[in-house]
Amino acid sequence: MAAIVQSIDLSKQVLSPSIDGQGQPLTILHEASFTVDAGESLAILGASGSGKSTLLGLLAGLDVPSSGSVLLNSIDLFSLDEDGRAKLRGELAGFVFQSFQLLPALNALENVMLPLELGGATDARERAAESLCQVGLSERAHHLPKHLSGGEQQRVALARAFVTRPKILFADEPTGNLDAATGAQIIELMLELNRAQGTTLILVTHDEALAKHCGRQLRLEAGRVVQ
Amino acid sequence: MNLLRLSLNLLRRDWRAGEWRVLLLALVLAVGSLATVGLFADRVRQALQQQAQSLVGADLRIVSARPLPPGYRAAAQARGLRTVESRTFLSMVVHGEQTLLSEIQTVESGYPLRGKIVIDPPFPPAPLPQVGEGRMSSIPLHGTIWVSGRLLRRLELSVGDEVGIGAQRFTVAARIVRDLDHAVGFASFAPRVVMNADDLGATGLQQEGSRITYRLMVAGDTKQVDALRAELKAKLSGNEKLEDMRDARPEIRTALERAEHFFGLAALTAAILAGVAMALAARRFVLRHLDTCAMLRCLGAQQEQVLRLFLYQFLLLGVIAVLLGCGLGYATQAGLVAFIESMRNAELPQPSVLPALKAAASGFALLLGFAFLPLLQLRRVSPLRVLRRELGVPQASTGLAYGVALLVLAGLFLWQAGSLNLGMAMLGGLLAGLLCFFGCAWLLMRGMERHANRMASHWRHAFNNLARHGRANAMQVVALGLGGMALLSLTLVRGDLLQGWQGKLPPDTPNRFVVNIQPDQRQPMLDFFARAPLPxxxxxxxxxxxxxxxxxxxxxxxxxxxxxxxxxxxxxxxxxxxxxxxxxxxxxxxxxxxxxxxxxxxxxxxxxxxxxxxxxxxxxxxxxxxxxxxxxxxxxxxxxxxxxxxxxxxxxxxxxxxxxxxxxxxxxxxxxxYLPPEKLRAGDQLAREFPNLLVIDTGEVVAQVRGIIEQVSQTISILFLFTLLSGIAVLYAALLAAQDERIQEAAILRTLGADSHYLRRLHLSEFAVLGLLSGLFSAGGAVLLGWVLARFVLEIPYQASVIIWPVGGFGGMLLVMLAGWLGTRRLVTLSPLAILRE
Incomplete structure (x- = not known):
């Protein structure tokens, strides 16, 4: 199967804040190289501060590396400008976050419509309603996020992530803010949608049990890929 | 199209959440105050112009020592203008054995075209035919005259007595209480007599070689009057001249100019305050929309799409605010006109649409300068924020934003102040003042922190908090100070200023000029004044x-x-x-x-x-x-x-x-x-003892200038009301600006075990310090503003009342504590989780 994500010597350094204001360079990701095939599911595992979220941000083009490159669907992400990367994300990627990241001003349906509308779709409402139906939230379509439970909010986020039929789904600790039972339901739903749409899944977590649901695990320690 | 719908959707939701309220309120107030002032000043100008014209009796007069060619009158009438002629000459008025040289003016039906002569007993005694454009004829009936009080006194006459003028006997029908024709030059030194033009022939005084001044008076549509002026200018012969209110006494012109400057600056103060409120509200808007923007960017929105999303919202907000502001301005000025008696009776024409357009343009400029550019930062929010909440506001464009805001302010100042020097002085003063306040506030808060260790725990915490967010708090103090400045300007400074201006014309303001005193009359004059007795x-x-x-x-x-x-x-x-x-x-x-x-x-x-x-x-x-x-x-x-x-x-x-x-x-x-009313006879005596002197009555001009000041005093309170409302908007926006952070902190403190009593004391301590500082700055700012207005606009000495300092300091403290308590009282009772969830 062809690689859909390629990480080549990906490194990220930041200046650590210091008392004298000078700042010391701190490497938070060290030459990470790996590939993810289309349809594959990959769990990025690691303790807090190991660089998981940094790696996810770089793979999705949310941040720029200090060195190295990422090929997304064979396109060099960092040869594009900020807007080019946004466009590519809109076309290829879906996102699920620990803190749901729904827009508080929009109701559930409007939140799901958002990526479609940004992409210029004309049937956004119908597709979004359908997607909400898939996650079992048709009844709550017109509720604002603050009136939904954590599990419901994450289901809206899943509907939003899958509504554009993305090739890659980036998930950052999707169960981190949920209790165990709800978290399990969410994971089940996510993997089911993933299988149904043949989406490539890149999941960041510190939860070994959750990682086992994915076909492959990549372990990070202090910014280095160790497995 | 989708983006527009999304934008409107977000706007609608944000509106419901109250995000736009301050911005809209501030913009409506800014446009409203500028529109009110523009529209109202337009009408005040018209009212004052009408009053000034009433001193001339017309919009335009053609004056000549010879009979005027009939073509002039025909030319005026051809332009649809109303006309009357009048003649003035000197003649003796005879009563018994006494005679007095008087100025006789013959008038036609319809005179005067502007204003009216006030007489006692009032006119008309009986219904009179309608003349001209529905105006009542207001001239003496055949065989009667109206005379000045001076003539009555000098000839020991009463209303109803008979006098002789030339070959004709006249009954004195009324005493002239307020006359016209006093605004141009000081020519009429002899007592006045107003006579019906039809009676002139019977007096036999109009003969070859008589020294008569002929006046053709014209009034009507301004454009036509201007056109006529231009047309006649080319035709006038050497002894003919045009007169209009532009020839009015400089005293009146100066008072008019001062009034306009005063109005303009009052409006501008309101607009600046509204701008500050907008800037604060926009800043809060930016902070609250960082996550939205980051998410939009994450979902693939390009910078241009994010920009358009907010641009649509802003344009819509701008249009709504400008329409509301103009409507508010129109309603307020209409209310003002109805409120002020002299204007209500003046039947003023509707204001032109130009001031409203000017206010609308200024509103959009304010929106652009103060609110939109800060929002441009949203476009640059990093999508990484979805993973890292700690990423703040992109800083790149703040310099540009402040620069544009400054330019907008400068432009508005120049536009409104009408004078480069005054505009720059106000702007420079304002900026210097703000910077100075900011620096002082910041240093004071840093200083207080050092001494906080010896204080009670909540005070220590409060001072530490204030110092930790030194810049933001100093900003808040400046904004609160600006709002408070508006309040103090409205209440204390305005009174001082108007009193000072009125004080320029104290009750003993000279109302008589005496000209032509010869060197050898100096001592006799001084003796006369000592006998009168007059100073x-x-x-x-x-x-x-x-x-x-x-x-x-x-x-x-x-x-x-x-x-x-x-x-x-x-x-x-x-x-x-x-x-x-x-x-x-x-x-x-x-x-x-x-x-x-x-x-x-x-x-x-x-x-x-x-x-x-x-x-x-x-x-x-x-x-x-x-x-x-x-x-x-x-x-x-x-x-x-x-x-x-x-x-x-x-x-x-x-x-x-x-x-x-x-x-x-x-x-x-x-x-x-100054000749007090009870000593009018001394004035007559002066003219009798020194017949060569020209004693000129300037009382009318003094009254006119007083009238303008009076009118300004009445209207400026209402204009300042906008300043007040804008000030309150600033106060509100300034308090809201720090609200979110305070809420977060309160939740954390509650979680760590702080009880509601502690939180309340902590908040009130912070608000007390912020309020006291901003109150003192308000007082300083108000005194400074008062001084600028006094020094450069009204040109009067200004002594601020000392009370402004305690009122500012403690008033500010109480007000901010009250407003702050209202805004945060919910926090001390809610559970931390409920707060954090919001």
Whole structure:
């Protein structure tokens, strides 16, 4: 199967804040190289501060590396400008976050419509309603996020992530803010949608049990890929 | 299209969440205040113009010593203008054995075209036919005359008595209480008589060689009047001249200009405050939309899409606010007009649409300068924020944003203040003041932190909090200070200023000018005043001279294009000489001569010129002017330029010379004094004892200037109301700005075990410090604003009342504590989880 994500010597350094204001360079990701095939599911595992979220941000083009490159669907992400990367994300990627990241001003349906509308779709409402139906939230379509439970909010986020039929789904600790039972339901739903749409899944977590649901695990320690 | 719908959707939701309220309120207030002032000033100008015109009795007069060609009247009528003619001449009025030289004016039905002559008993005694455009005829009936009170006194007459004028007997039907024709020049020194024009023939006074002044009075549509003025200007012969309200006394013009500046600056203060409220609200908006933008970027929105999303919202908000603001402005000015009696009765035409357009343009400029550019930052929010909440606001464009805000402010200042110097002075003062306040607030908060260790725990926590967010809190103090400044300006400073302005015309403001006092009459005059008894008058020397050369270059009327300048050069000036500068004059350039500078030829020949006439005639400091005084010439150097307070109603001179220069020239004296109503007979006695004197009644002009000040006083309160509301909007926005952070902190403190009592004390301590500081800055700002208005606009000395400091300090403290408590009282009772979830 062809690689859909390629990480080549990906490194990220930041200046650590210091008392004298000078700042010391701190490497938070060290030459990470790996590939993810289309349809594959990959769990990025690691303790807090190991660089998981940094790696996810770089793979999705949310941040720029200090060195190295990422090929997304064979396109060099960092040869594009900020807007080019946004466009590519809109076309290829879906996102699920620990803190749901729904827009508080929009109701559930409007939140799901958002990526479609940004992409210029004309049937956004119908597709979004359908997607909400898939996650079992048709009844709550017109509720604002603050009136939904954590599990419901994450289901809206899943509907939003899958509504554009993305090739890659980036998930950052999707169960981190949920209790165990709800978290399990969410994971089940996510993997089911993933299988149904043949989406490539890149999941960041510190939860070994959750990682086992994915076909492959990549372990990070202090910014280095160790497995 | 989808983006537009999404944008409107977000706007609708945000609106429900209250995100846009402050922005909209601030913009409505800004446009509303500018529109009110613009529209209202337009109408006030019209009202004052009408009043000034009423002093002339018309919009335009054509005056001649010979009968006017009938073509003039026909030309005016052809333009749809109303016209009347009047004739004025001097004649004896006879009552029994007594006679008095009086100024007789014959008037036609319809006179006056503007304003009215107020008489006692009031007119008309019986219904009269309608004349002209529905105006009631208001002239004496056949065989009757109206006369001035002076004539009644001098001839010991009463209303109803008969007098003789020429060959005809007339019944005195009324006493003239308020007359017209006093605004142009001070020509009418003889007591006045108003007579029906149809009676002139019967008097037999209109004969070949009679000295009659003919006046054609014209009124109507402004454009047509202007066109007629232009048309006639080309046709006028040498002894005919045009007069209009532009020839009105400088006292009235000056008062009018001051009123307009005052209005303009009041509106601008409101607009600036509204701008600050907008900036604060926009800042809060940015902070609350960082996550939204990051998510949009994450979902693939490009920078341009994010920008458009907010641009649509802003445009819509702008349009709504501008419409509401203009509507508010229109309603307020209409209310003002209905509220002020003199304006209600004036039947003013509707204001033009131009001031509303100007206000709308200013509103959009404010929106752009203060709110939109800060929002541009949203476009640059990193999508990484979805993973890292700690990423703040992108900083890149703040410099540009402030720069544009400054430019917008500068532009508005220049536009509204109408004067480059005044606009720049206000703007510079404002910026310097804000920076100074900011620096002081920041330093004070840092300083307080150092001494906080010895205080109670909540105080220590409060001071630490204030110092930790030093910049943001200093900003908040400045914003609160601005809001408070508006409140104090409205309440305390306004009163002081208006009182000061009214104080410029104290009750004993001179209402009589006496001209032509001969040198040998000086002592008898002083004796007369001592007997009256009246305060001794200050007799000022007056020498008639004509300006013939500037820097040895001969000049005459042809040297100037402007009619007023031409007139000034063609006629004789009144020069004076003095050792000391008159107290109501102010030196603007050069130096006044000292006694030592009088030594030597060069020092003895110095002139001081009024700055207005210097500009008009192109005279500069250091120029040498040559005057012709009674056939002999002298040349002297201009060593100072003076500003003259024309509305002081004191005797003023365009040109004052060193005494050595003019002492030996033919001189007469001039004075002004206040003649109280109960001593009117002393004024008549003065004219009788010194028949050569010209005693001129300037009471009408004083009353007119007082009327303008009165009108401004009545209206400025309502204009300041906008300033007040904008001030409150700033206060509100400033408190909201820090609200979110306070909420977060409260939740964390509650989680860590702080009880509601502690939280309340902590918040109130913070608010007390913020309030006290901002209150003191408010007082400082208000005093400064008052001083600027007093010094540059009203030109009066200004002494702020001491009470402003305690009122500002404690008032600010209480107000901010109250508002802060209202805003945060919920926090101390809610559970931390509920707060954090919001």
């Amino acid at each position: 001794p008058p200050q007799l000022l020397p007056m020498v008639r001279g004509r300006l013939v050369a500037i820097n040895a270059r001969p000049i005459n009327g042809d040297s100037y294009a402007e009619p007023r300048a031409r007139e000034l050069v063609e006629r004789e000036f009144n020069l004076s000489y003095a050792e000391k500068m008159p107290e109501w004059n102010e030196l603007v350039q050069g130096r006044w001569w000292s006694p030592s500078s009088g030594k030597g030829e060069e020092g003895a020949a110095q002139l001081s010129v009024e700055e207005g006439i210097a500009v008009k005639l192109g005279i500069h400091l250091g120029d040498e002017l040559t005057y012709d005084v009674a056939g002999s010439r002298f040349t002297a150097r201009v060593t100072s330029l003076r500003k003259v307070q024309w509305d002081s109603m004191q005797v003023n001179f365009f040109v004052i010379a060193t005494p050595e220069l003019l002492r030996d020239s033919p001189v007469s004296y001039i004075t002004s004094f």
